[in-house]
Amino acid sequence: xxxxxxxxxxxxxxxxxxxxxxxxxxxxxxxxxxxxxxxxxxxxxxxxxxxxxxxxxxxxxxxxxxxxxxxxxxxxxxxxxxxxxxxxxxxxxxxxxxxxxxxxxxxxxxxxxxxxxxxxxxxxxxxxxxxxxxxxxxxxxxxxxxxxxxxxxxxxxxxxxxxxxxxxxxxxxxxxxxxxxxxxxxxxxxxxxxxxxxxxxxxxxxxxxxxxxxxxxxxxx
Amino acid sequence: xxxxxxxxxxxxxxxxxxxxxxxxxxxxxxxxxxxxxxxxxxxxxxxxxxxxxxxxxxxxxxxxxxxxxxxxxxxxxxxxxxxxxxxxxxxxxxxxxxxxxxx
Numbered sequence: 001x002x003x004x005x006x007x008x009x010x011x012x013x014x015x016x017x018x019x020x021x022x023x024x025x026x027x028x029x030x031x032x033x034x035x036x037x038x039x040x041x042x043x044x045x046x047x048x049x050x051x052x053x054x055x056x057x058x059x060x061x062x063x064x065x066x067x068x069x070x071x072x073x074x075x076x077x078x079x080x081x082x083x084x085x086x087x088x089x090x091x092x093x094x095x096x097x098x099x100x101x102x103x104x105x106x107x108x109x110x111x112x113x114x115x116x117x118x119x120x121x122x123x124x125x126x127x128x129x130x131x132x133x134x135x136x137x138x139x140x141x142x143x144x145x146x147x148x149x150x151x152x153x154x155x156x157x158x159x160x161x162x163x164x165x166x167x168x169x170x171x172x173x174x175x176x177x178x179x180x181x182x183x184x185x186x187x188x189x190x191x192x193x194x195x196x197x198x199x200x201x202x203x204x205x206x207x208x209x210x211x212x213x214x215x216x217x218x219x220x221x
Numbered sequence: 222x223x224x225x226x227x228x229x230x231x232x233x234x235x236x237x238x239x240x241x242x243x244x245x246x247x248x249x250x251x252x253x254x255x256x257x258x259x260x261x262x263x264x265x266x267x268x269x270x271x272x273x274x275x276x277x278x279x280x281x282x283x284x285x286x287x288x289x290x291x292x293x294x295x296x297x298x299x300x301x302x303x304x305x306x307x308x309x310x311x312x313x314x315x316x317x318x319x320x321x322x323x324x
Contacts, residue, residue: 011286038267044263047265047288053284078257083257084263
């Protein structure tokens with residue numbers, strides 16, 4: 001027995017399995033991040049949603065419920081953000097229509113697509129609040145100890161104002177909670193692969209710790 | 222550059238008749254010009270923003286209203302310019318490659 005969710009995709013009602021719904025909303029979230037930098041991103045997403053609705057109607061024929069199979073199939077057809085990134089060159093199109101050397105212009109205006117880097121607090125490598133390690137990740141400094149030393153030195157030199165600055169940064173910076181946050185903290189590209197890699201890494205780490213724990217347990221016995 | 226060609230194809234498809242997104246996808250897929258459908262929507266949005274396309278809603282027999290696209294005068298002009306530069310490029314490339322094969 002499975003729970004189902006009712007959704008509206010581009011004006012069409014669908015009943016969708018809960019697991020399939022989660023997959024689909026994760027996919028739409030990723031697309032949202034992918035298109036965020038473009039103007040008219042809301043319209044693009046709306047267009048994609050209504051196309052997904054069309055695809056589901058096509059796949060279902062007379063069946064009632066959208067399952068994981070349909071969702072996976074539709075995502076394959078529509079393309080993951082990485083597929084889209086590979087196929088597209090992110091560029092700014094000049095709004096004028098002088099097309100004489102349009103091919104030339106295109107080559108020149110090619111810009112790289114990077115996800116916005118954001119400042120987070122890195123609680124995993126923290127001493128106090130993870131602010132310094134977050135700053136280190138943001139500026140690409142491999143060892144947060146340098147940021148900490150700088151903070152302490154400035155704090156001594158500035159008669160306490162830097163401590164206030166530290167507390168303010170602490171207060172306004174969110175904590176990196178999810179795998180996606182951690183990727184954005186380092187300014188890495190966010191795509192399905194990168195996130196699953198990160199999750200896998202975390203899982204491996206957990207497994208390692210568990211193994212070590214059970215080893216030590218065995219030894220004790 | 223491939224995208225410039227794709228844009229040209231999209232404009233050409235729309236110039237023949239007023240179509241909605243799925244029609245365009247169908248055509249492009251038939252010619253193997255598009256791999257994933259998601260690529261099309263940002264292009265349509267960009268072309269529209271540049272004033273080359275216009276859209277209007279039409280009721281459909283099944284499902285919600287569909288968004289149809291048509292070319293604006295500036296879009297037609299843009300398509301002509303693209304086609305021209307495409308033709309020149311094809312000529313120069315085929316000129317170059319055929320010379321090479323003769324040597």
